[in-house]
Amino acid sequence: MKTKYAIAFIFIVALVVIEKESNILSMVSDKLIPRQIPLQTPQPPLDYSNTTQNGSLATLLKMLLYKLTDAKLNNSSLSEEQEEQKLDALGTSNFSGGHKHILLMAATRTGSSFVGEFFNQQRDNMFYMFEPLWHVERTQSLADEAIPGTELAEVHRDVLQGLFLCDFSPLEKFIFPPPQDHVTPDLFRRESSSSLCEESVCSPVIKDVLERYHCKTRRCGPLNLTLASESCLSKQHHTIKTVRVRQLETLQPLVEDPRLDVRVIQLVRDPRAILASRMVAFSSEYQTWKAWAQDGLVPDDDERVKRLKGNCDQIRTLAEVGLSKPPWLKRRYMLVRYEDIARYPMQKAEEMYRFTGIPFSPQAREWILSNTQTTQEVSGIYSTQKNSSEQAEKWRSSIPFTLVQVVQRVCGPTLKLFGYRFVDDEKTLIDKSISLLEDKLFN
Numbered sequence: 001m002k003t004k005y006a007i008a009f010i011f012i013v014a015l016v017v018i019e020k021e022s023n024i025l026s027m028v029s030d031k032l033i034p035r036q037i038p039l040q041t042p043q044p045p046l047d048y049s050n051t052t053q054n055g056s057l058a059t060l061l062k063m064l065l066y067k068l069t070d071a072k073l074n075n076s077s078l079s080e081e082q083e084e085q086k087l088d089a090l091g092t093s094n095f096s097g098g099h100k101h102i103l104l105m106a107a108t109r110t111g112s113s114f115v116g117e118f119f120n121q122q123r124d125n126m127f128y129m130f131e132p133l134w135h136v137e138r139t140q141s142l143a144d145e146a147i148p149g150t151e152l153a154e155v156h157r158d159v160l161q162g163l164f165l166c167d168f169s170p171l172e173k174f175i176f177p178p179p180q181d182h183v184t185p186d187l188f189r190r191e192s193s194s195s196l197c198e199e200s201v202c203s204p205v206i207k208d209v210l211e212r213y214h215c216k217t218r219r220c221g222p223l224n225l226t227l228a229s230e231s232c233l234s235k236q237h238h239t240i241k242t243v244r245v246r247q248l249e250t251l252q253p254l255v256e257d258p259r260l261d262v263r264v265i266q267l268v269r270d271p272r273a274i275l276a277s278r279m280v281a282f283s284s285e286y287q288t289w290k291a292w293a294q295d296g297l298v299p300d301d302d303e304r305v306k307r308l309k310g311n312c313d314q315i316r317t318l319a320e321v322g323l324s325k326p327p328w329l330k331r332r333y334m335l336v337r338y339e340d341i342a343r344y345p346m347q348k349a350e351e352m353y354r355f356t357g358i359p360f361s362p363q364a365r366e367w368i369l370s371n372t373q374t375t376q377e378v379s380g381i382y383s384t385q386k387n388s389s390e391q392a393e394k395w396r397s398s399i400p401f402t403l404v405q406v407v408q409r410v411c412g413p414t415l416k417l418f419g420y421r422f423v424d425d426e427k428t429l430i431d432k433s434i435s436l437l438e439d440k441l442f443n
């Protein structure tokens with residue numbers, strides 16, 4: 001073992017000398033470490049960003065040594081923060097049995113389906129669900145009486161909790177028409193979950209079953225939720241992607257459930273890009289915006305503008321709670337900007353996996369490679385992506401400048417918090433050599 005450490009050590013030192021790039025370094029260190037430490041030991045991913053940011057080689061090496069020798073060193077060489085992390089790791093309940101529960105939260109048009117695939121493609125040890133809360137929302141819109149906001153948030157939480165524990169019954173109540181003998185052809189976007197289309201969950205096709213009941217990879221009959229639950233229980237980790245959770249506080253009991261080990265990833269995107277994207281995707285709903293853009297007149301007191309502001313405020317408030325690191329959410333919350341993923345998909349995916357504590361599978365890596373046309377750099381350690389970042393910037397030439405001004409006016413604090421630069425004229429907006437993204441570390 002000692003030789004291994006020595007080799008790792010020399011390798012890292014050499015890398016530091018050659019390459020002072022902090023991101024590379026933190027990734028190398030994390031790549032090496034998991035192999036040395038048994039998975040079962042509760043080890044929160046240490047945060048190297050503070051150290052690497054300042055390029056303090058000595059501190060970094062100390063931290064690495066600390067991890068490699070598993071804290072045989074005494075406290076003299078460690079900061080208080082690291083001590084605390086170590087203590088927390090020891091005190092963390094481990095009733096979840098090493099299972100991780102990832103909640104990927106986003107707003108619509110933020111690329112959350114794409115990012116969800118980062119986890120869906122993990123496959124063998126991952127149970128992934130795509131927007132199960134759609135059913136709750138749907139039933140709500142059909143119901144005579146709407147559940148009030150706070151209560152709805154609690155319903156959302158209870159459904160999520162059930163699903164994380166592989167209990168589909170809280171969700172079942174919201175599936176319409178109601179499942180018969182726990183079998184339904186109507187689970188929303190079943191085909192978006194590779195676990196729900198596995199052979200073990202694939203019941204025989206009934207003769208007149210419609211095409212939409214089928215999975216992409218194989219023809220499956222209606223979903224037997226008992227089988228789904230069995231598949232879920234057989235998987236080590238669980239991810240749910242949702243655009244329907246609107247506040248963090250209501251999730252506290254979920255995060256504190258000792259049977260779960262929850263990690264929350266909040267995905268955000270430039271609100272100007274979201275508006276541009278919505279104008280394309282839901283064209284007919286945005287006729288008024290288009291008319292405003294032509295007239296150059298946008299009434300701030302219009303319902304639509306107010307709704308835009310409301311959405312921005314809600315996303316910002318959510319992030320502010322997460323970033324304020326309340327004790328119950330400590331090291332369980334991560335904020336990710338879609339634009340950063342578009343620029344560096346592999347690097348950001350690795351960061352997300354490191355945060356969740358789940359090993360990044362070769363299948364997931366491969367999927368990202370082939371779906372972002374990522375080019376591996378010479379070092380092979382991190383990769384950049386040109387096309388997907390181009391894709392992420394497309395909105396800049398499609399949105400009228402007048403509307404950009406509206407978003408900047410009503411969503412100003414949100415733009416500031418997430419590090420999106422304001423533009424003062426149309427020329428800057430469409431000049432893609434000018435980045436609208438501040439380099440910002442959130443966690």
Ligand SMILES: *[C@@H]1O[C@H](CO)[C@@H](O)[C@H](O)[C@H]1NC(C)=O
Nearest residue numbers: 050051052053054055056059
């Ligand atoms: C790290 O660098 C920043 C400026 O880049 C500085 O403000 C901060 O004090 C430094 N922290 C340490 C621990 O040296």
Ligand SMILES: *[C@@H]1O[C@H](CO)[C@@H](O)[C@H](O)[C@H]1NC(C)=O
Nearest residue numbers: 069071072073074075076077
């Ligand atoms: C670490 O500190 C303890 C006191 O808390 C002391 O007994 C022990 O000898 C120290 N170990 C080393 C390796 O310095």
Ligand SMILES: *[C@@H]1O[C@H](CO)[C@@H](O)[C@H](O)[C@H]1NC(C)=O
Nearest residue numbers: 073074075076077078079083
């Ligand atoms: C930790 O270090 C401080 C001085 O830096 C010392 O006073 C304290 O006794 C040490 N604690 C342990 C447990 O070694």
Ligand SMILES: *[C@@H]1O[C@H](CO)[C@@H](O)[C@H](O)[C@H]1NC(C)=O
Nearest residue numbers: 040042090091092093094095
């Ligand atoms: C964690 O699990 C180990 C055995 O797997 C057990 O000995 C220990 O008491 C558990 N710790 C907590 C805090 O539950």
Ligand SMILES: *[C@@H]1O[C@H](CO)[C@@H](O)[C@H](O)[C@H]1NC(C)=O
Nearest residue numbers: 180181182183224225226227
């Ligand atoms: C669903 O699967 C379970 C478990 O295999 C089985 O017992 C049950 O009969 C199935 N339900 C239907 C309606 O086929």
Ligand SMILES: *[C@@H]1O[C@H](CO)[C@@H](O)[C@H](O)[C@H]1NC(C)=O
Nearest residue numbers: 373374375386387388390391
């Ligand atoms: C996307 O990338 C490929 C190769 O990396 C390149 O040939 C192509 O021109 C790029 N597309 C655009 C729109 O830049």
